[in-house]
Amino acid sequence: MGLDFSxxxxxxxxxxxxxxxxxxxxxxxxxxxxxxxILFAMIVLYAPRLLAWPxxxxxxxxxxxxxxxQLYLIYFGLSQxxxxxxxxxxxxxxxxxxxxxxxADVIRAGIVAVDPGQNEGARSLGLxxxxxxxxxxxxxxxxxxxxxxxxxxxxxxxxxxxxxVLGVAELVHASQLAISETYRxxxxxxxxxxxxxxxxxxxxxxxxxVERKVEATR
Amino acid sequence: xxxxxxxxxxxxxxEAAWVTVQISVLSLVLGLAMGALGAxxxxxxxxxxxxxxGAYVSLFRGTPCLIxxxxxxxxxxxxxxxxxxxxxxxxxxxxNIGAYMTESIRGAILAVERGQTEAARSLGLxxxxxxxxxxLPQAARLMIRPLGVNSVALIKGSALVSTISxxxxxxxxxxxxxxxxxxxxxFAIAAVLYMAIIxxxxxxxxxxxxxxxxx
Numbered sequence: 001m002g003l004d005f006s007x008x009x010x011x012x013x014x015x016x017x018x019x020x021x022x023x024x025x026x027x028x029x030x031x032x033x034x035x036x037x038i039l040f041a042m043i044v045l046y047a048p049r050l051l052a053w054p055x056x057x058x059x060x061x062x063x064x065x066x067x068x069x070q071l072y073l074i075y076f077g078l079s080q081x082x083x084x085x086x087x088x089x090x091x092x093x094x095x096x097x098x099x100x101x102x103x104a105d106v107i108r109a110g111i112v113a114v115d116p117g118q119n120e121g122a123r124s125l126g127l128x129x130x131x132x133x134x135x136x137x138x139x140x141x142x143x144x145x146x147x148x149x150x151x152x153x154x155x156x157x158x159x160x161x162x163x164x165v166l167g168v169a170e171l172v173h174a175s176q177l178a179i180s181e182t183y184r185x186x187x188x189x190x191x192x193x194x195x196x197x198x199x200x201x202x203x204x205x206x207x208x209x210v211e212r213k214v215e216a217t218r
Numbered sequence: 219x220x221x222x223x224x225x226x227x228x229x230x231x232x233e234a235a236w237v238t239v240q241i242s243v244l245s246l247v248l249g250l251a252m253g254a255l256g257a258x259x260x261x262x263x264x265x266x267x268x269x270x271x272g273a274y275v276s277l278f279r280g281t282p283c284l285i286x287x288x289x290x291x292x293x294x295x296x297x298x299x300x301x302x303x304x305x306x307x308x309x310x311x312x313x314n315i316g317a318y319m320t321e322s323i324r325g326a327i328l329a330v331e332r333g334q335t336e337a338a339r340s341l342g343l344x345x346x347x348x349x350x351x352x353x354l355p356q357a358a359r360l361m362i363r364p365l366g367v368n369s370v371a372l373i374k375g376s377a378l379v380s381t382i383s384x385x386x387x388x389x390x391x392x393x394x395x396x397x398x399x400x401x402x403x404x405f406a407i408a409a410v411l412y413m414a415i416i417x418x419x420x421x422x423x424x425x426x427x428x429x430x431x432x433x
Binding site for chain 2: 002003064065066067068069072076161162165172179184185187189190193196197200
């Protein structure tokens with residue numbers, strides 16, 4: 001069986017739906033990962049041990065196991081404890097938590113890396129702990145964490161492909177649906193790869209703009 | 219926690235973990251070879267090779283590894299490539315991580331101070347000799363950690379081959395979750411085994427790192 005890409009345009013609407021759901025998944029999971037990352041980092045750094053230790057264990061556990069395994073755990077685990085969620089929600093929660101953990105690690109390291117003298121200087125000038133954190137530590141940490149957070153976001157976009165195993169009609173699963181009608185896996189997977197590549201280029205361009213802006217506030 | 223069930227299924231998980239180790243080690247070897255080749259192409263003097271190396275890195279890092287596996291395993295037969303799941307998994311993972319390793323190796327080589335090459339060249343060493351005898355031994359030390367990070371990512375990424383029906387750790391966990399409806403128990407067993415494999419890999423990297431430390 002030779003290759004015939006002419007069937008692909010006929011199924012353009014499948015792929016379009018796939019692109020839309022991949023975007024929805026990525027954006028929702030990225031928001032969850034961003035705010036979850038901040039929350040986990042704050043807990044690990046500043047919360048009492050009773051809260052910090054379980055969080056640290058969770059971070060360690062989620063950094064050491066594959067995303068795919070975590071997706072199965074969340075999808076089937078939630079329904080076992082009586083919470084029946086649609087695959088899309090399970091996918092967002094799974095992707096979001098997985099990357100929240102990686103973001104937390106980046107944010108924690110970024111805050112710790114700010115020279116302690118900065119905080120001491122701010123405190124001795126009469127700023128409160130909160131003021132020092134808000135006006136002295138955070139602005140410096142933001143610059144150092146922006147590039148690695150951007151890299152995590154790029155990884156998240158690519159890893160959103162894994163949510164296809166739960167049956168969410170994102171780009172990979174949408175391609176599978178088109179393949180089940182046409183029996184042309186090569187053509188559709190290559191097309192899907194090209195679309196991911198385009199999305200990735202767009203995201204990278206956006207991140208570069210953000211990084212330039214963060215740099216400019218120096 | 220259903221401990222009896224966990225004890226009953228653990229042997230299957232251990233067997234599957236061994237498959238995960240095999241896949242990871244084989245694709246690590248392939249990835250290192252691809253990485254060395256990619257870095258050589260990207261740093262060389264031939265423009266077509268540099269472009270080719272750049273395209274390899276950009277395409278394989280710019281698309282999901284899952285799609286790359288699917289193109290190879292499901293699309294391969296259309297272009298005359300028929301691979302069993304295990305082989306397709308090793309090749310897919312290895313070529314994918316090779317793109318990341320290309321950048322790790324290239325970064326380490328570029329991080330060696332320029333003056334080292336210049337001094338070697340001015341002492342009469344050829345380009346190749348300067349690279350082999352002066353730059354690479356110094357770069358080798360610098361690439362241990364980034365390649366270690368790539369390797370740990372590879373072990374976790376090896377879970378993807380469960381989607382092309384290689385019976386490894388994640389495949390086994392997923393199967394048992396489906397048949398027993400005990401997701402937490404099955405996750406716990408798989409997590410312990412993944413952690414053990416990753417811990418072993420990290421210890422190897424640390425050992426290499428300590429052995430090649432400058433002082």
